[in-house]
Amino acid sequence: MMELYELTAHELMDKLASGEITSEEVTKSYFNRIKEKDGVVKAYVSTLEESALEKARKVDADRKAGKPVSKYAGIPIGIKDNMCITGTRTTCSSKMLENFVAPYDATVIENLNKEELVYLGKLNMDEFAMGSSTENSAFFTTKNPWDLERVPGGSSGGSAAAVAADMAPWALGSDTGGSIRQPASLCGVVGLKPTYGLVSRYGLVAFASSLDQIGPITKDVTDSALLLNLIAGHDEKDSTSMEIEKKDYTKALVNDVKGMKIGLPKEYIGEGVNEEVKASVLAAAKKFEELGATVEECSFDVGKYATSVYYVIADAEASSNLGRFDGIRYGYRSEKFENLKDIYRNSRSEGFGPEVKRRIMVGTYVLSSGYYDAYYKKAQKVRTVINNAYNELFKKYDILLTPVSPTTAFKFGEKSDNPIEMYMADICTVPVNIGGVPGISVPSGLDSKGLPISIQLIGKAFDEETILRAAYTYEQNTNFRENRPTFKEGGNN
Amino acid sequence: MAISREEVIHIAKLASLNLTESEIEMYTNDMTEILEFANMINSVNTDNVSETIAANEKYNVFRKDEIKQSVDKEALLQNAPSKDDGMFRIPKVIN
Numbered sequence: 001m002m003e004l005y006e007l008t009a010h011e012l013m014d015k016l017a018s019g020e021i022t023s024e025e026v027t028k029s030y031f032n033r034i035k036e037k038d039g040v041v042k043a044y045v046s047t048l049e050e051s052a053l054e055k056a057r058k059v060d061a062d063r064k065a066g067k068p069v070s071k072y073a074g075i076p077i078g079i080k081d082n083m084c085i086t087g088t089r090t091t092c093s094s095k096m097l098e099n100f101v102a103p104y105d106a107t108v109i110e111n112l113n114k115e116e117l118v119y120l121g122k123l124n125m126d127e128f129a130m131g132s133s134t135e136n137s138a139f140f141t142t143k144n145p146w147d148l149e150r151v152p153g154g155s156s157g158g159s160a161a162a163v164a165a166d167m168a169p170w171a172l173g174s175d176t177g178g179s180i181r182q183p184a185s186l187c188g189v190v191g192l193k194p195t196y197g198l199v200s201r202y203g204l205v206a207f208a209s210s211l212d213q214i215g216p217i218t219k220d221v222t223d224s225a226l227l228l229n230l231i232a233g234h235d236e237k238d239s240t241s242m243e244i245e246k247k248d249y250t251k252a253l254v255n256d257v258k259g260m261k262i263g264l265p266k267e268y269i270g271e272g273v274n275e276e277v278k279a280s281v282l283a284a285a286k287k288f289e290e291l292g293a294t295v296e297e298c299s300f301d302v303g304k305y306a307t308s309v310y311y312v313i314a315d316a317e318a319s320s321n322l323g324r325f326d327g328i329r330y331g332y333r334s335e336k337f338e339n340l341k342d343i344y345r346n347s348r349s350e351g352f353g354p355e356v357k358r359r360i361m362v363g364t365y366v367l368s369s370g371y372y373d374a375y376y377k378k379a380q381k382v383r384t385v386i387n388n389a390y391n392e393l394f395k396k397y398d399i400l401l402t403p404v405s406p407t408t409a410f411k412f413g414e415k416s417d418n419p420i421e422m423y424m425a426d427i428c429t430v431p432v433n434i435g436g437v438p439g440i441s442v443p444s445g446l447d448s449k450g451l452p453i454s455i456q457l458i459g460k461a462f463d464e465e466t467i468l469r470a471a472y473t474y475e476q477n478t479n480f481r482e483n484r485p486t487f488k489e490g491g492n493n
Numbered sequence: 494m495a496i497s498r499e500e501v502i503h504i505a506k507l508a509s510l511n512l513t514e515s516e517i518e519m520y521t522n523d524m525t526e527i528l529e530f531a532n533m534i535n536s537v538n539t540d541n542v543s544e545t546i547a548a549n550e551k552y553n554v555f556r557k558d559e560i561k562q563s564v565d566k567e568a569l570l571q572n573a574p575s576k577d578d579g580m581f582r583i584p585k586v587i588n
Contacts, residue, residue, distance in 0.1 A: 103568035196548040239554040330572035380544035436548040
């Protein structure tokens with residue numbers, strides 16, 4: 001018999017609605033699973049068992065009493081530890097915020113509260129979401145459930161590992177340069193980065209404000225649409241969130257891609273991409289053709305500048321955003337100080353980890369007098385060139401097909417000594433953030449080491465429907481969802 | 494172009510960070526490499542191209558200046574490392 005924790009969120013919803021199971025049973029099933037597996041995987045920074053069970057029992061009582069409850073009510077969820085839930089710790093996996101208790105709810109959390117979802121806990125990440133392996137967490141590294149000697153990806157590595165290991169039916173992550181899609185790919189689950197401006201960033205600890213988006217990490221595409229339904233929408237507390245009409249994304253879950261025009265940018269199936277990953281993308285292209293779509297090779301030449309643009313713009317914005325951590329209002333304060341400036345400098349120097357400092361340094365440099373025009377202003381212009389290239393491609397194609405990650409999960413320490421090498425882990429995902437368009441990561445098989453590979457589908461701004469439809473059709477016509485992590489120690493070579 | 498040790502020290506000061514000797518050395522090397530990588534953008538022709546200021550077309554968002562309920566003051570003060578009588582406490586700044 002299948003355990004409850006093995007089910008998708010939509011399967012759990014059906015069983016809750018029919019009265020076959022209770023939210024308390026589901027919630028307990030997850031905490032048992034967390035107790036069984038998280039000692040090894042280490043996805044959670046903190047768990048919220050007491051409040052979760054309390055909420056689950058309340059929802060069960062309401063359902064039993066025949067009160068009107070949301071279909072989502074009583075479904076558990078894990079939250080990346082950079083989103084605020086009132087009264088709980090929000091650490092960003094940083095010593096700087098180790099003891100920070102959120103005094104308000106992020107808007108995405110307010111939305112989930114309305115539907116009475118149950119919070120299992122807060123999930124590990126690279127410190128302040130800066131990284132691609134979760135090795136930059138100030139607390140501990142999260143292991144990839146497919147091979148415990150390998151990274152889960154990052155920065156939402158805890159979210160992806162928890163969903164892959166059945167320690168949450170789904171989770172929220174955030175994506176600035178690939179931080180939802182890349183860990184989803186390395187852990188064999190579905191990750192969606194929505195269009196910039198679709199989901200409110202209020203209550204998400206800011207990293208790079210013109211790139212950050214919150215999105216779902218789920219076991220299948222149906223759950224991705226269901227969770228997007230809850231978090232998408234205008235919010236007056238985020239002035240960059242767009243006033244667009246509320247959609248039901250589950251309507252896009254149609255098993256049909258006939259006539260869909262898919263562009264295959266040749267630059268992402270060339271040099272620098274692992275052969276097995278490349279083969280998987282080409283097999284997916286063939287699959288889409290068999291299903292009635294047209295696939296055509298195209299060029300996205302300027303995409304090669306996206307990572308350089310990213311590390312100027314993201315670091316510039318980060319250096320500005322992280323200026324608020326001064327040891328005065330919240331966060332870590334050094335014990336060594338004689339004056340106000342000592343508090344600022346010592347608190348920041350002791351509270352931030354090496355990668356965060358590196359990015360603050362680069363960001364401060366590119367914004368400093370004499371370098372602003374050569375780096376920051378130039379990067380913003382190249383960003384326009386990249387946006388124009390996307391616009392041109394989307395005149396011809398409905399969606400683009402690329403890899404998510406140039407390699408499958410790598411080993412701990414393999415890239416952590418060389419910042420540039422780590423930055424290259426995001427070459428396929430970063431352009432999507434630069435363009436502000438949506439992208440989804442969908443499992444497309446396993447490599448010869450038994451590690452998950454995913455394809456990325458990229459759509460026009462605010463056209464999540466088309467990538468969801470293509471992803472759903474692909475998922476329904478393949479059986480990669482059936483691959484399960486093995487928790488093996490010390491994989492083959 | 495290489496970043497000098499002096500530049501790294503200057504940038505750290507601007508960013509309110511103290512760096513140890515080994516950090517100065519590490520960031521001098523790392524920043525040289527990262528900025529060299531970032532310099533790739535200079536090979537893109539951007540004549541007559543305007544900057545992308547925001548990620549979407551939203552520009553100024555106005556609202557009425559109305560008094561609304563905000564987050565509770567005590568709740569906001571609960572994370573302060575040092576506070577006194579409803580205020581954040583800092584060391585003396587005026588002699």
